[in-house]
Amino acid sequence: MYIVTVQLHVKADKVEQFLKHTLHNAENARKEPGCLRFDVLRHESEPTKFAFYEVYKMPTDLKAHQETQHYKQWRDNVPDLLAEPRVATRYRNVSPEDREW
Amino acid sequence: MYIVTVQLHVKADKVEQFLKHTLHNAENARKEPGCLRFDVLRHESEPTKFAFYEVYKMPTDLKAHQETQHYKQWRDNVPDLLAEPRVATRYRNVSPEDREW
Numbered sequence: 001m002y003i004v005t006v007q008l009h010v011k012a013d014k015v016e017q018f019l020k021h022t023l024h025n026a027e028n029a030r031k032e033p034g035c036l037r038f039d040v041l042r043h044e045s046e047p048t049k050f051a052f053y054e055v056y057k058m059p060t061d062l063k064a065h066q067e068t069q070h071y072k073q074w075r076d077n078v079p080d081l082l083a084e085p086r087v088a089t090r091y092r093n094v095s096p097e098d099r100e101w
Numbered sequence: 102m103y104i105v106t107v108q109l110h111v112k113a114d115k116v117e118q119f120l121k122h123t124l125h126n127a128e129n130a131r132k133e134p135g136c137l138r139f140d141v142l143r144h145e146s147e148p149t150k151f152a153f154y155e156v157y158k159m160p161t162d163l164k165a166h167q168e169t170q171h172y173k174q175w176r177d178n179v180p181d182l183l184a185e186p187r188v189a190t191r192y193r194n195v196s197p198e199d200r201e202w
Contacts, residue, residue: 003142005106005152019195026196041104041192051106051192053154091142091152094120095127 001036001101002059003091006052014081015048021077022050028070029054034061036101048083055101102137102202103160104192107153115182116149122178123151129171130155135162137202149184156202 010018022040029038036055043049056062065071079085093101111119123141130139137156144150157163166172180186194202 003140005154023196039104039194040196042195044103044191044193050195051190053106089152090145092145093140094143094151095124095141 001093001098002056002062003093004052004054004056004062005089005091006054007087008050008052008078009083009086010048010050010081011083012048018050018078018081021074021081022052025070025074026052028068029065032061032065032068034058034064102194102199103157103163104194105153105155105157105163106190106192107155108188109151109153109179110184110187111149111151111182112184113149119151119179119182122175122182123153126171126175127153129169130166133162133166133169135159135165 008018026038026040029035034057036057037053038055039053041051041053043051054062054065056065066075109119127139127141130136135158137158138154139156140154142152142154144152155163155166157166167176
């Protein structure tokens with residue numbers, strides 16, 4: 001699997017708009033055949049901080065996600081809502097193994 | 102859900118030992134009734150960097166995890182294998198909602 005985590009710090013007065021765009025993207029991403037998870041998380045004690053946990057079968061499935069209309073809409077609308085640039089990190093799974101997902 | 106992400110930077114010559122302890126902990130954690138996921142990830146391009154993605158039903162389920170023998174064994178053995186202290190962050194799920202996990 002190919003996993004992307006994203007850390008996002010949203011402007012305090014833009015959280016509602018951020019969530020609208022983000023849920024639209026997440027719900028549609030989960031329908032992509034190569035996207036196994038798209039979890040949207042909110043920091044326990046800092047309510048303007050969010051994270052995504054995205055699981056793709058292969059790097060090409062992430063590329064396919066980035067070509068979708070829902071991703072492009074998110075990418076074009078969200079940067080203005082953030083207090084600082086988002087940080088993405090890419091991983092491979094160690095455990096569970098691929099066949100166990 | 103109550104989600105914990107952990108970032109870990111392992112000493113280059115300790116990765117094998119780290120993985121032995123970590124897989125033992127992860128495999129047993131997944132058998133806990135309150136632990137829905139325990140994913141072990143390795144950074145795409147920095148092979149001494151790892152992350153965990155742990156999903157618990159409730160904060161009390163994380164507490165229960167921390168009382169297990171497999172966690173205590175991990176906690177006691179792993180710090181010496183790390184190049185710097187681990188960083189844990191706690192989240193709540195926004196999407197999917199609780200009933201969808």
